[in-house]
Amino acid sequence: MNPIRAFRNWRLYNETVRELNRLNARQLNDLGINRADIEKIARQAL
Secondary structure: OOHHHHHHHHHHHHHHHHHHHHOOHHHHHHHOOOHHHHHHHHHHOO
């Protein structure tokens, strides 16, 4: 993987984690997401 692509993936992962962490428990529940699964979901977004 080239460095530019790796950097973009890293940024996308971090942005996804930050956005999901901003949601409260009810909002996450409405989306069917458990707080413990946020990092897993962010990795799948890549």
